[in-house]
Amino acid sequence: MNSIELSLFSNRIAAVCNEMGAVLQRVAFSPNIKDRLDFSCAVFSGTGELLAQAAHIPVHMGSMAYAMADVVALIDWQPGDMVMLNDPYMGGTHLPDVSLIAPLFIDQQLAAFVVNRAHHADIGAESPGSMPISSSLLEEGVVISPTKLVVDHQIVQSVLQALLQQLKNSDESNGDFNAQISANRRGLQRLQGLIQSMGLAAYRQAEAALNDYAEKIARCALSQIADGDYQFSDYMDDDGQGQQDIRIHCRISLKSGRLVADFNGTDKQVKGNINCPVAVAAAAVFYVFRCLMPAHTPACAGTFRPIELSVPEGCLLNARYPAAVAAGNVETSSRVVDVVMGALAQAIPEQIPAASHGSMNNLAMGYEGDDKLAGWNYYETIGGGMGAGKHGGGLSALQTHMTNTLNTPIEVLESRYPLRIRRYEIRRGSGGDGDSKGGDGIIRELEFLQPAQFTLLSERRRYRPWGINAEPGKKGRNSLNGELVGAKINAKVKSGDVLLIKTPGAGGWSAKQVD
Numbered sequence: 001m002n003s004i005e006l007s008l009f010s011n012r013i014a015a016v017c018n019e020m021g022a023v024l025q026r027v028a029f030s031p032n033i034k035d036r037l038d039f040s041c042a043v044f045s046g047t048g049e050l051l052a053q054a055a056h057i058p059v060h061m062g063s064m065a066y067a068m069a070d071v072v073a074l075i076d077w078q079p080g081d082m083v084m085l086n087d088p089y090m091g092g093t094h095l096p097d098v099s100l101i102a103p104l105f106i107d108q109q110l111a112a113f114v115v116n117r118a119h120h121a122d123i124g125a126e127s128p129g130s131m132p133i134s135s136s137l138l139e140e141g142v143v144i145s146p147t148k149l150v151v152d153h154q155i156v157q158s159v160l161q162a163l164l165q166q167l168k169n170s171d172e173s174n175g176d177f178n179a180q181i182s183a184n185r186r187g188l189q190r191l192q193g194l195i196q197s198m199g200l201a202a203y204r205q206a207e208a209a210l211n212d213y214a215e216k217i218a219r220c221a222l223s224q225i226a227d228g229d230y231q232f233s234d235y236m237d238d239d240g241q242g243q244q245d246i247r248i249h250c251r252i253s254l255k256s257g258r259l260v261a262d263f264n265g266t267d268k269q270v271k272g273n274i275n276c277p278v279a280v281a282a283a284a285v286f287y288v289f290r291c292l293m294p295a296h297t298p299a300c301a302g303t304f305r306p307i308e309l310s311v312p313e314g315c316l317l318n319a320r321y322p323a324a325v326a327a328g329n330v331e332t333s334s335r336v337v338d339v340v341m342g343a344l345a346q347a348i349p350e351q352i353p354a355a356s357h358g359s360m361n362n363l364a365m366g367y368e369g370d371d372k373l374a375g376w377n378y379y380e381t382i383g384g385g386m387g388a389g390k391h392g393g394g395l396s397a398l399q400t401h402m403t404n405t406l407n408t409p410i411e412v413l414e415s416r417y418p419l420r421i422r423r424y425e426i427r428r429g430s431g432g433d434g435d436s437k438g439g440d441g442i443i444r445e446l447e448f449l450q451p452a453q454f455t456l457l458s459e460r461r462r463y464r465p466w467g468i469n470a471e472p473g474k475k476g477r478n479s480l481n482g483e484l485v486g487a488k489i490n491a492k493v494k495s496g497d498v499l500l501i502k503t504p505g506a507g508g509w510s511a512k513q514v515d
Contacts, residue, residue: 009206013051013052016043017052020183020184021056023182024179024183025039025451027175028175031378032378032379033310035409037056039117042115043191045113045207045301046110046113048069050300051210054333057403058401059284059329063468064279065283065304066278066279068091073385076216077103080152081151081152082181083144083149084101084144085098087099088276089137090145091319093135093280093327093329094326094329095124095141096120097329099117100180101115101118101306102115104188106192106514112195118179120176124166126505127490128377128453128454128455129455131327131490132364133273133455134326135236135324136322136324140325142163142167150169160163161498168375168377172377185340197326214298214300214301214302220290221289221294224265225348228347229254229256231343233247233248233265234335235462238490239270239273240272240487242271246426246461247267248266248335248336248385250262250340250343251265251343252343252344257306259307261309266315266317268316269323271324272324272327273325274316275323275325275371276333277319280329283488284333285336285340286307287401288341288404311492316332320396330457331457332433334402334459335358338358342355345468351389352389353509354432354466354467354470354509355387355466356506357383359459360403362379362456363454363456363501364454365379365455366452367452369454376417378413380407381398384502384505387509388434388468390509390511393436393439394436394439395439396426397426397427397439397442419447420449422498425426425443426441427440427441427443427502428440428504430474430502430505432464432465434471434508434509436470436507438506439505441504442503444496444501446499447499450495452494454493456485458476460473460476460486461476462487465491467507468510469512470508470510473504475504475507477501478501478502480499481497
């Protein structure tokens with residue numbers, strides 16, 4: 001296969017993922033999926049190796065790339081099946097992220113898989129939004145081990161209804177699950193057409209060629225970094241259960257185009273929910289090194305072959321069941337990126353930006369409903385500043401690194417939920433100074449128009465986003481009715497209460513140390 005044919009093959013596979021995403025967005029019911037785009041789509045080989053993914057959510061697909069082969073080995077796959085899962089200890093990330101996996105058979109042979117993963121604002125946790133201040137996985141909602149949701153092309157209604165009965169807004173959830181099924185069906189249709197046009201043998205040869213090509217690019221990119229060991233530590237603010245200053249440490253060892261990311265020295269798993277499964281840590285590492293590779297690098301398994309992880313079992317980044325993980329997927333993954341980049345900044349400071357805002361600033365809220373007021377569930381992440389680099393200042397007021405979601409438009413938010421957005425603006429002056437200035441955070445102020453309950457899971461309220469030879473960004477601040485509240489809080493509110501969130505800015509960048 002020549003380079004032109006390989007490029008066409010890579011782009012055709014990626015187009016399958018993009019079309020799956022378009023279907024999922026258009027058909028979904030919840031704002032979290034159709035407006036915020038909190039979902040990802042990918043194509044895998046018949047053995048569970050990542051072949052292509054759309055430019056969706058890095059923490060979704062990086063973690064699936066790490067864990068998919070193990071999931072594939074668990075199931076007796078048959079044509080017309082679709083398996084759902086969200087168990088973080090069996091290939092998931094955290095419970096709201098529900099994956100739907102569909103096999104594609106060609107001439108009675110298992111040829112490929114299409115997968116989508118979408119964040120459900122209601123997955124059955126006691127607190128609205130299903131992002132609780134938890135101390136056990138079992139407090140975080142319904143745990144779905146790999147289960148067949150579709151058999152012989154038909155939805156297994158007993159499985160779906162049993163799940164929906166445990167959720168607060170079953171109509172919306174039902175719509176979202178059906179949207180995920182529709183996205184996979186479109187992916188299967190498009191992928192089947194591609195494979196049949198090529199022939200299965202030629203398709204598998206193209207798979208192998210694409211992975212080999214990606215591996216060559218990855219090794220070349222890594223070989224541009226001087227061999228050696230580079231270490232860095234950073235800290236999580238707290239776990240929401242009283243433990244503070246939780247260390248994440250990484251040693252990056254590079255030799256001849258191969259890399260080992262060693263997380264020995266990271267603190268042990270904690271009581272609160274900032275723990276994460278090792279697949280989430282892997283996703284953060286994969287993301288950083290993918291950013292160092294050329295833009296045309298295929299997003300497939302070969303890209304990650306030169307990267308090895310060492311993550312001690314029982315530490316924060318490789319927690320043991322049933323450790324709580326709701327915030328690990330969103331907050332801890334962000335800090336892993338900071339730690340890996342901090343280590344690389346010692347080797348290639350002109351290619352690495354300062355720390356971005358380092359928190360997804362998760363806000364989950366809702367109301368269970370009664371005779372007078374309807375129930376509702378909502379979840380959003382809020383952006384912040386992007387770290388500055390050699391070539392310019394960081395952007396302001398956007399999501400960075402491990403998430404790639406949008407905000408929910410104010411018009412949608414206010415028309416669907418009893419909320420009023422009083423302020424939504426850039427937090428001027430929150431980025432750190434330097435030769436290049438860090439991006440500014442966001443100010444988001446919400447007024448509750450009815451009684452409700454909310455959960456806030458945020459970071460960088462104690463530790464500022466670091467700069468490179470320059471000033472750090474400002475810490476974030478949360479307040480309720482003018483009173484400062486913690487980084488992680490669950491509270492009930494009444495009509496007229498006001499929640500103010502000021503997200504962190506990002507670090508600045510300078511060529512030389514600022515005096």
